[in-house]
């Protein structure tokens with residue numbers, strides 16, 4: 639009989655991690671969530687704590703970790719620009735030392751290991767939409783570099799451990815993802831706009847609002863994670879995972895105002911340094927290799943996310959169930 643897989647999820651108490659842990663448990667696995675609660679919280683995983691197949695360990699991945707597992711999903715890293723720029727040195731350490739430790743663990747246990755990389759490896763892209771063979775345009779010394787270069791170095795480490803030690807790797811380049819359980823204060827555009835709209839406060843549009851992003855609903859993304867992990871060993875990535883629908887931030891603000899029926903007005907704030915002007919994934923590789931593509935349109939995913947924030951801003955705490 640095939641025994642249950644033991645799966646480690648680092649950053650499991652974060653936004654994406656909580657959905658991933660939930661899905662992996664549903665699929666019949668034993669899940670070990672490792673998190674230092676830097677940006678995550680026990681609240682995102684409260685509803686999983688009674689599950690006998692779920693275990694949580696408070697631990698910082700920049701320190702070694704000795705556990706026995708079959709698969710590792712390495713998600714530990716603050717993801718919003720406000721959070722990752724709060725302590726940039728720690729962001730680099732989490733990306734680089736964290737990757738080394740998790741790769742060392744994968745090498746020793748022969749576990750398959752997945753890396754949550756990012757569209758930020760493309761920087762402010764000169765190629766549009768972004769294909770995996772585009773090498774990116776990143777300012778190595780700018781305020782976003784701790785994240786962008788940290789993730790780039792993590793990719794380097796993944797491919798070096800793969801070539802040098804035969805570690806079984808999967809590298810996903812994740813594009814902007816949104817959904818319930820995003821932090822209300824983490825500064826990302828979807829959570830900012832929704833919280834502002836629900837409070838009838840001004841919507842803060844940075845720059846002229848013509849910059850674009852492509853937004854993927856969280857459950858679509860997690861489906862992509864599982865498919866990439868289950869793919870044949872030759873499918874290492876790096877592979878773009880995201881929703882190719884491209885929207886200007888001005889359009890997003892208008893959609894959120896319409897969907898919430900808010901009285902909020904748009905106010906313009908300065909564009910942060912090195913803010914990419916456009917971003918849209920080419921997902922041909924994911925379609926061909928995984929048969930994957932997103933299914934949730936932006937308006938539908940936004941409605942679910944708005945419902946979550948309405949609950950969050952009124953009830954405040956406790957486990958959120960869809």
Ligand code: NAD
Pocket residue numbers: 648649650651652653654655672673674675676677678679697698699700712713714715716717718732736754755756757811812813814815816
């Ligand atoms: P998040 O901030 O909600 O979650 C990150 C989790 O990692 C948190 O629970 C945090 O406490 C934990 N963490 C941070 N540093 C740690 C450390 N040193 N040791 C242990 N735990 C640590 O962010 P998210 O949106 O869930 O992102 C998860 C992963 O996906 C990140 O690696 C991020 O870079 C990547 N990603 C996310 C997006 C997105 O749009 N959400 C896009 C691209 C890539």
Ligand code: UDP
Pocket residue numbers: 701702703704705738739740741742743744745746747
């Ligand atoms: N490591 C870990 N857990 C393990 C195995 C290794 O955290 O189960 C860490 C270990 O501390 C080391 C890092 O992963 O610093 C890289 O491991 P590797 O075997 O590549 O390097 P070495 O131990 O030879 O320095």
Ligand code: UDP
Pocket residue numbers: 718719814825826827828830831842843844845849851887909910913914
């Ligand atoms: N943004 C904005 N208002 C906000 C927060 C963000 O206009 O309150 C813009 C930001 O300048 C960027 C886009 O929205 O162009 C996406 O920002 P986010 O921080 O969500 O993600 P990232 O820049 O990492 O893609």
